[in-house]
Amino acid sequence: RIDRFIELGRESGVPVIEDCAQSIGASHDGKKVGSFGNLSIFSFYATKCMTSGGHGGMVISDSADIIESLNSLTQYDKTQKHSESYNYSLTDLQAVIGREQLKKLDSFIERRQDIAGIYDEVFNNLGQEIPSDGGIYFRYVIEVESPNHYIREMKNQGIVCERPVFKPLHQYLYNGSDNYPNTQRAMEHAISIPIYPSMSDAEIEYVCEAIRTVWGK
Structure with a gap:
């Protein structure tokens, strides 16, 4: 629905900010994420x-004014007037690591997709239909009726599985779960x-053998 958000942004004059923290390298309708909104943010956290x-991240925009404003937030010296600023710059070493990782991003994503394809085949052979969306597979997430049961059983096999997030945003904002039924179901x-x-x-x-053992019971 990103196209609809862009349309609403144009109609209302409200800038659209893309949160691409978990989707760098992904595409939508043949266009890379991060290239739709007025401003896009990316995370370079370890996971x-x-x-x-x-740690670290990146902000991109095709607006010279936005980039100038962002740069001013990190410039706390040699400025004509005082303004609020922060020391958010990457170190040179972090920048080098990030540049080298960026060169390998396509191969990282390809490997994730290959692993996801293997998992898909295992689950399908067990009668668990897993829809494949061709994503970048930052996470391999499946829906089960009793998450705690499968987390516990996989742990017994030596595999750590987790809930995708600790708590969804609407719960932090104290908005009723009835207003976000899909998010609530995904969380549950x-x-x-x-x-x-880097998995061998x-x-x-x-992992596949553990899946066969746990889901095959």
């Missing part, structure tokens, strides 16, 4: 699809199975 050494029934590009073939097979 994301690429990192700059643990989704678990995340380990997936990352042996590790992938170990």
Whole structure:
């Protein structure tokens, strides 16, 4: 629905900010995420699809005014007038790591997609139909009726599975769950199975065997 948000932004004059923290490298209708809104943010935290050494991020925009405003937030010296600013700059070492990771991003995503395809096949063979959306698979998330049961059983097999998030945003904002039924259901029934590009073939097979054991009962 990003196209509709862009349309609403144009109609109302409200800028659209894309949160691409978990989707760098992904595409929508043949166009890269981060290229739709007026401003887009990316995260380089250690668990994301690429990192700059643990922490860091990136903001992009095709507006010179927005970029100038963002730059002013990090310039706390040699300015003509005082303004609120922050020391949010990456270190040189983090920047080097990030640049090298960016070169490998496509291969990272391809590996994630390959692993997801293997998991899909295992689940499908167990009668668990897993829809494939061709995403970048920052996480491999499946829906189950009893998440705690599967998390516990996978842990018994030596595999750590987690809920995708600790708590959805609307609960922090104290908005009723009835207003967000899809989010609430995802929170109550989704678990995340380990997936990352440096997994060895042996590790992938170990996870697959655990899936066969737990879901095959």
